[in-house]
Amino acid sequence: MKKIRTRFAPSPTGYMHIGNLRTALYAYLIAKKDDGDFILRIEDTDQGRLVEGATDIIYDTLKACNLSHDEGPDVGGNYGPYVQSERMKLGLYSEYAHKLIELKKAHYCFCKAEDVEAQRQAAGNSFYFVDPCNKLTQDEIDNKLKNNEEYAIRLNVDPVGTTSFNDEIYGTITVENKTLDEMVLLKSDGFPTYNFANVIDDHLMDITDVVRGNEYLSSTPKYNLIYEAFNWDIPRYIHCPPVMKDEHNKLSKRNGDASFQDLVSKGYLPEAILNYIALLGWSPNEDREIYSIEELAKAFDVKRIGTTGAIFDIDKLTWMNGVYLRNMDIDKYYELVKPYIYDVVDNHLDYKLIANAIHDRINILSEIKDMISFLNKTEDYDVDLYNNKKAKTNPELAKELLPKILESLESLDTFNNDEIFNCLASKAQELEIKNITLMYPLQVALSSRSVAPGGATAIAEILGKDETLNRIKEAINKLK
RNA sequence: GGUCUGUUGGUGAAACGGUUAACACAUCGCCCUCUCAAGGCGACAUUCACGGGUUCGAAUCCCGUACAGAUCACCA
Numbered sequence: 001m002k003k004i005r006t007r008f009a010p011s012p013t014g015y016m017h018i019g020n021l022r023t024a025l026y027a028y029l030i031a032k033k034d035d036g037d038f039i040l041r042i043e044d045t046d047q048g049r050l051v052e053g054a055t056d057i058i059y060d061t062l063k064a065c066n067l068s069h070d071e072g073p074d075v076g077g078n079y080g081p082y083v084q085s086e087r088m089k090l091g092l093y094s095e096y097a098h099k100l101i102e103l104k105k106a107h108y109c110f111c112k113a114e115d116v117e118a119q120r121q122a123a124g125n126s127f128y129f130v131d132p133c134n135k136l137t138q139d140e141i142d143n144k145l146k147n148n149e150e151y152a153i154r155l156n157v158d159p160v161g162t163t164s165f166n167d168e169i170y171g172t173i174t175v176e177n178k179t180l181d182e183m184v185l186l187k188s189d190g191f192p193t194y195n196f197a198n199v200i201d202d203h204l205m206d207i208t209d210v211v212r213g214n215e216y217l218s219s220t221p222k223y224n225l226i227y228e229a230f231n232w233d234i235p236r237y238i239h240c241p242p243v244m245k246d247e248h249n250k251l252s253k254r255n256g257d258a259s260f261q262d263l264v265s266k267g268y269l270p271e272a273i274l275n276y277i278a279l280l281g282w283s284p285n286e287d288r289e290i291y292s293i294e295e296l297a298k299a300f301d302v303k304r305i306g307t308t309g310a311i312f313d314i315d316k317l318t319w320m321n322g323v324y325l326r327n328m329d330i331d332k333y334y335e336l337v338k339p340y341i342y343d344v345v346d347n348h349l350d351y352k353l354i355a356n357a358i359h360d361r362i363n364i365l366s367e368i369k370d371m372i373s374f375l376n377k378t379e380d381y382d383v384d385l386y387n388n389k390k391a392k393t394n395p396e397l398a399k400e401l402l403p404k405i406l407e408s409l410e411s412l413d414t415f416n417n418d419e420i421f422n423c424l425a426s427k428a429q430e431l432e433i434k435n436i437t438l439m440y441p442l443q444v445a446l447s448s449r450s451v452a453p454g455g456a457t458a459i460a461e462i463l464g465k466d467e468t469l470n471r472i473k474e475a476i477n478k479l480k
Numbered sequence: 481g482g483u484c485u486g487u488u489g490g491u492g493a494a495a496c497g498g499u500u501a502a503c504a505c506a507u508c509g510c511c512c513u514c515u516c517a518a519g520g521c522g523a524c525a526u527u528c529a530c531g532g533g534u535u536c537g538a539a540u541c542c543c544g545u546a547c548a549g550a551u552c553a554c555c556a
Contacts, residue, residue, distance in 0.1 A: 439514030
């Protein structure tokens with residue numbers, strides 16, 4: 001069997017959005033499942049739409065996701081991406097377009113682009129372009145060429161009959177040829193159209209599986225006409241359903257929807273993002289959702305890609321990101337979280353203790369900041385906070401309990417979570433109250449919050465004995 | 481408007497003619513518990529857009545309707 005080769009072929013016209021990334025992921029997985037090659041090709045044949053830096057974003061995103069491509073032009077010892085504008089300099093596309101003219105599968109078109117556009121505008125939806133240049137005699141053509149008239153090259157289309165193709169996901173799709181127009185292959189500026197360059201490169205790069213968004217479903221018959229004109233093998237087509245923002249709209253940067261970069265900067269892990277988007281439109285053959293990229297490649301099956309657009313659900317991604325954080329190797333977790341902790345907290349505090357306290361409480365890294373900001377200094381709070389139904393506490397009771405807690409803790413030599421807890425637990429027993437009744441006022445005194453990461457005693461350990469006692473005294477004063 | 485494609489709960493989805501229609505997120509309960517989480521347990525679609533048909537039997541097959549999306553460029 002032929003080696004599987006897939007490609008990701010984005011245009012550098014903006015940011016890398018989630019739908020795009022998912023298409024790249026699927027292309028990658030399909031190749032890797034069978035030990036095939038994954039290729040990156042930048043399709044920048046539209047000079048007008050180039051966006052500065054867009055190629056770098058694509059490149060960096062793929063790198064961050066570990067979706068590395070297997071070949072390409074040499075760039076400082078690494079594989080760069082193939083870039084169509086570079087390849088064009090080789091005269092490649094023009095050569096193939098002219099070859100099609102020789103084969104009588106295409107023809108010169110001397111129409112002005114603006115004129116065609118004007119006709120289209122005038123005719124509205126029902127416009128079907130019939131190229132008058134089709135009727136030009138060879139002499140007329142030679143003459144125009146000799147006069148250096150600008151020209152485009154258009155594909156010849158026989159309007160009778162139908163064209164069918166098979167898509168791995170959508171099945172066999174048939175369209176009538178009369179709905180296909182004589183599309184431009186080579187633009188008058190000498191650049192190939194996307195459609196043409198795409199087919200040429202896919203063939204030249206020996207792409208076996210074309211993976212792309214299903215917006216290309218309708219234009220695929222046109223691609224096949226080109227393959228057939230050259231008598232080339234048609235690749236396997238895999239058209240993926242879109243990733244939606246809501247029922248009606250696709251996810252897009254234009255609407256301000258989250259891009260990969262946005263998600264990462266909010267504290268989502270690339271592995272989690274990849275894992276999550278793999279499940280948008282594809283489902284595994286087992287009851288499982290957490291997959292590393294290697295596991296995905298193993299489990300991936302094109303046949304299990306769905307046909308309907310999937311709405312991107314940030315809540316589920318958030319949950320999954322939390323799973324990744326919780327399952328992560330603990331040392332790796334410490335290192336990951338350390339900068340986020342010291343970004344808000346004084347660095348004489350032990351970041352590992354803090355990391356432990358928030359371990360089961362964060363789903364995304366950006367939540368850390370608010371969660372631990374009280375560690376630096378006490379925050380303003382109302383004594384009403386001492387009212388707690390579950391703990392059965394109120395400011396009066398806190399006023400009574402806090403001095404007792406202070407007294408107990410002052411006598412402690414080793415100030416760690418276990419010691420503090422045991423000390424206070426026996427104090428609670430002695431006072432014949434539930435642990436929570438004693439702990440809750442301490443929590444408020446130490447954290448200034450009704451909800452805190454970790455138990456009150458864990459926070460005490462993080463703060464250290466001096467600061468803990470200070471905060472308790474501070475709280476007692478506040479209650480006077 | 482033509483053409484193409486699709487339609488299972490709030491969301492992602494499974495089911496490949498016969499199950500009480502999996503599972504996960506979210507939501508809501510309960511348990512655990514020094515708060516909150518995490519974890520455990522449970523609830524949550526009399527029903528698979530709608531209407532016909534085929535069949536002993538349909539979410540699954542066929543036809544129609546509705547709705548949605550895509551596409552009709554010298555954009556990609």
